[in-house]
Amino acid sequence: MGSQSDWPTMGHAAKVLDQLGVAYEARIVSAHRTPERLVDFAKGAAAEGFQVIIAGAGGAAHLPGMVASMTHLPVFGVPVMSKALSGKDSLLSIVQMPAGIPVGTLAIGDAGATNAGLLAAAVLALSDSALSEKLQAWRAAQTEAVAEKPADS
Numbered sequence: 534m535g536s537q538s539d540w541p542t543m544g545h546a547a548k549v550l551d552q553l554g555v556a557y558e559a560r561i562v563s564a565h566r567t568p569e570r571l572v573d574f575a576k577g578a579a580a581e582g583f584q585v586i587i588a589g590a591g592g593a594a595h596l597p598g599m600v601a602s603m604t605h606l607p608v609f610g611v612p613v614m615s616k617a618l619s620g621k622d623s624l625l626s627i628v629q630m631p632a633g634i635p636v637g638t639l640a641i642g643d644a645g646a647t648n649a650g651l652l653a654a655a656v657l658a659l660s661d662s663a664l665s666e667k668l669q670a671w672r673a674a675q676t677e678a679v680a681e682k683p684a685d686s
């Protein structure tokens with residue numbers, strides 16, 4: 534993520550990865566404030582053993598696209614809700630990548646972070662049958678948890 538201030542949002546991705554038992558590292562890598570850290574991370578991610586990258590940032594959110602430009606790993610971008618423009622700036626900064634450098638862009642905010650975690654797990658589950666079973670169980674439990682009627686009816 535681009536900043537400590539993104540963690541309340543990006544923690545939702547971490548939470549779902551924890552639930553599924555997927556190992557991850559949460560790091561702060563700012564495209565603007567720590568550009569050399571960004572280059573080192575993105576260029577070295579595959580060799581470090583990462584398989585999927587979730588990049589969350591807000592405002593002028595260049596992080597996901599810049600990471601994607603320096604790695605062949607799949608990159609999912611989470612637009613973090615910004616104060617000035619409610620995350621629309623983040624979304625537009627992430628989503629309109631030029632052809633050839635893909636970023637799988639999620640929804641703005643908490644839902645996007647949760648879904649980035651689920652998508653990352655789904656990618657990993659393609660070659661991990663135990664994870665695939667956990668993911669399917671997670672989805673089934675979610676379905677089970679939806680009441681047929683609202684609680685105060």
Ligand code: RP5
Nearest residue numbers: 535536538539590591592613
């Ligand atoms: C972006 O700027 C970060 O991803 C964050 O969403 C936003 C604001 O960062 P802070 O000023 O709160 O550190 O780089």
